[in-house]
Amino acid sequence: MMHSSSHSNARSSIFASIRENLAKSEPFNEEHQEAKSEPRTGVLFVETNTSEVFRESLEMVGAKCTFVENEIEAADRLRSIVGDRSATEIIVSDSELVHRIVNAAGINAIQDASRDELFSSAIGITSAQWAIAETGTLVLESGAERHRLASLVPPVHVCIVTTSSIRQSMAEILKLMDPDANRAITFVTGASRTSDIELTLAIGVHGPGELYVVVIKDQ
Amino acid sequence: MSTTHATSETFDRNARAALADPVLHGALRNLADSFVVRRRNAIASAGDWEDLRERARSIKDETLLHLDEYLERFTENAEKAGSTIHWARDGKEACEIVLGLVRAQNANMVVKAKSMAGEEIHLNEALEAAGIEPVETDLGEWIIQLAGETPSHIVVPAIHKTKQQIADLFVEKVGIEKTDNVDVLTQTARRILRQRFAEAQVGISGVNFGVAETGTILILENEGNIRLTTSLTKTHIAVMGIEKVIPKFADLDVFLKLLPRSGTGQRLTAYQSLITGVKNNADDIGPDELHIVMLDNGRSRMLAHPLTRQSLACIRCGACLNACPVYQQIGGHAYGSVYPGPIGAVITPQLFGLSKAKQLPYASSLCGACREVCPVKIDIPALLLHLRSEIAEGSTRESQPTRKLGESIAFRMYSRIWSRSGTYALSIRAARLAQRFVARNGKIGKVSGMLALLVPPLGAWTERRDAPVVAPKSFREMWREKKK
Ligand code: SF4
Numbered sequence: 001m002m003h004s005s006s007h008s009n010a011r012s013s014i015f016a017s018i019r020e021n022l023a024k025s026e027p028f029n030e031e032h033q034e035a036k037s038e039p040r041t042g043v044l045f046v047e048t049n050t051s052e053v054f055r056e057s058l059e060m061v062g063a064k065c066t067f068v069e070n071e072i073e074a075a076d077r078l079r080s081i082v083g084d085r086s087a088t089e090i091i092v093s094d095s096e097l098v099h100r101i102v103n104a105a106g107i108n109a110i111q112d113a114s115r116d117e118l119f120s121s122a123i124g125i126t127s128a129q130w131a132i133a134e135t136g137t138l139v140l141e142s143g144a145e146r147h148r149l150a151s152l153v154p155p156v157h158v159c160i161v162t163t164s165s166i167r168q169s170m171a172e173i174l175k176l177m178d179p180d181a182n183r184a185i186t187f188v189t190g191a192s193r194t195s196d197i198e199l200t201l202a203i204g205v206h207g208p209g210e211l212y213v214v215v216i217k218d219q
Numbered sequence: 220m221s222t223t224h225a226t227s228e229t230f231d232r233n234a235r236a237a238l239a240d241p242v243l244h245g246a247l248r249n250l251a252d253s254f255v256v257r258r259r260n261a262i263a264s265a266g267d268w269e270d271l272r273e274r275a276r277s278i279k280d281e282t283l284l285h286l287d288e289y290l291e292r293f294t295e296n297a298e299k300a301g302s303t304i305h306w307a308r309d310g311k312e313a314c315e316i317v318l319g320l321v322r323a324q325n326a327n328m329v330v331k332a333k334s335m336a337g338e339e340i341h342l343n344e345a346l347e348a349a350g351i352e353p354v355e356t357d358l359g360e361w362i363i364q365l366a367g368e369t370p371s372h373i374v375v376p377a378i379h380k381t382k383q384q385i386a387d388l389f390v391e392k393v394g395i396e397k398t399d400n401v402d403v404l405t406q407t408a409r410r411i412l413r414q415r416f417a418e419a420q421v422g423i424s425g426v427n428f429g430v431a432e433t434g435t436i437l438i439l440e441n442e443g444n445i446r447l448t449t450s451l452t453k454t455h456i457a458v459m460g461i462e463k464v465i466p467k468f469a470d471l472d473v474f475l476k477l478l479p480r481s482g483t484g485q486r487l488t489a490y491q492s493l494i495t496g497v498k499n500n501a502d503d504i505g506p507d508e509l510h511i512v513m514l515d516n517g518r519s520r521m522l523a524h525p526l527t528r529q530s531l532a533c534i535r536c537g538a539c540l541n542a543c544p545v546y547q548q549i550g551g552h553a554y555g556s557v558y559p560g561p562i563g564a565v566i567t568p569q570l571f572g573l574s575k576a577k578q579l580p581y582a583s584s585l586c587g588a589c590r591e592v593c594p595v596k597i598d599i600p601a602l603l604l605h606l607r608s609e610i611a612e613g614s615t616r617e618s619q620p621t622r623k624l625g626e627s628i629a630f631r632m633y634s635r636i637w638s639r640s641g642t643y644a645l646s647i648r649a650a651r652l653a654q655r656f657v658a659r660n661g662k663i664g665k666v667s668g669m670l671a672l673l674v675p676p677l678g679a680w681t682e683r684r685d686a687p688v689v690a691p692k693s694f695r696e697m698w699r700e701k702k703k
Pocket of ligand 1: 481532533534535536537538539540562589592593594595596597
């Protein structure tokens, strides 16, 4: 592998340079200053309806959001999104929730799609482990579900979440994350977009151009 | 465009050429209108903005003061999760490491996600020279690559190009029908780049934040090309400046509030990928290898002084470019550096040498707009002054920006006349008489000929802007009249 002597040379000379230059710096404070990471005004606890906030945030970023009472209703909603597409156009992650709903809807879909199937698919259906109300963000954890590509490659992404997975803020979500168990965590807020041409918004450049979120109310 | 291959040494000339380029002005006019307004609206939704800025800066200050410890912690945790860490003292070493990794995969093509560090070390040129095709996948970067140009903005690389120019480029290079529809142009890029993604084995990206506590790298984007680059390939190579490390996972909250709002005026960009080492299950999706190339390239030198050290707190949001009246007029290419605008004027001389970029610290009126918008409160004007004084002190006469002989005589004269009140009053009265011949509507327009020669630097000043006239009465005169 790459661990030649030049590797250790480069490493030690970079560290030497860092230490040397820091030592030159005046005033040099050896003590760690506790970085000011807590907000100055303790976060005001506001009783908010996170589901409602989540819905508004999703609308702001152009996602299409539906709240349903149960999995049967979720299946109905899914059927209307999928329309009359064929099985080869629909791919799903390995989420049990997704499988139950896809089956209830009578939809045929492919799990563990090959690269060819992925690239020719029309819809990807996944769930999300968490959601952030104040930004309308879906949180996908790789350790819980294999949704990295199903949520990304097809032009349409349908994501099924439950109300109990919604949290108010990013700060709360970061505290819940376990990056060692989830080697890839993806935050998704709305559809793929770009403003690279004359700062004009264009949707669906590399990722999905449409994002549907189906929120199931927990009993 | 003539400014494309401009270097920092010739900033004055580049800036003049840019000012005279009407197409460039057309392209840049959106900048102030859209970005500045979007940013203002977005920060209103962030709660206590000042508090966020202070927290972000204090996190960066703490990290930089103990950069060695945090780097040790970051790399140790990243390795524990299966990443391979590489160290590069400079751009050449970094390119060699990347080339070695790409060759080890027998790849003759790589997909690339936008990375300023990659631009800084001229990675594309190194790859091409080694017979490996780099494919830029960010829409703006791809446009730039098709055009054979360099980025002119750190967030929107093709901001200097108009829709018309991009359409013409696509007609010429990828053979589409002429169109002025941005959606059609965007879908063309999607279609063509999809094929490249499907065949890619190696992906190269940058890093926005590296978390010491967990060894995680976080990359933000809107398009999805970074997600494709980092999840479809077998080998992911991330080039990371050593200043990108932050202590804790929870610290990401502050930066995720500040960066999208400052950069593009969004509450959050469409995607954030938080990648910790490699998959811990062979069946999982994602690369088998993650290589992180830690790049110094002049950064450790900046730690030596508290003033220069703050340049390393920059999170590359681009807000200072958008807010800068100089950047708004001349765009990014005139700076002749991968880092343009106010932050570029500060870090280009520090990274690549003061002697190569002597004019850049003067490319500012010190109006302070950059300092005001900077999410990590970098005092860019103070840094510019610091660099100016280094240029003035440390160097020989010819290294100073050249001032014409006439001007330096004039400035000596002005300082004589204006340091005594009697001669000052006399000169003002003379100016009031003289300006009658040139002033219109209280302003002096373009001055040339004899007058420009007699009153330097009036000619140069009025070349591109009006000069205000001397007021009919001074404050002192009005004061005296009132007291009577
Ligand atoms: S200096 Fe500040 S405003 Fe400019 S790019 Fe860096 S973080 Fe953004």
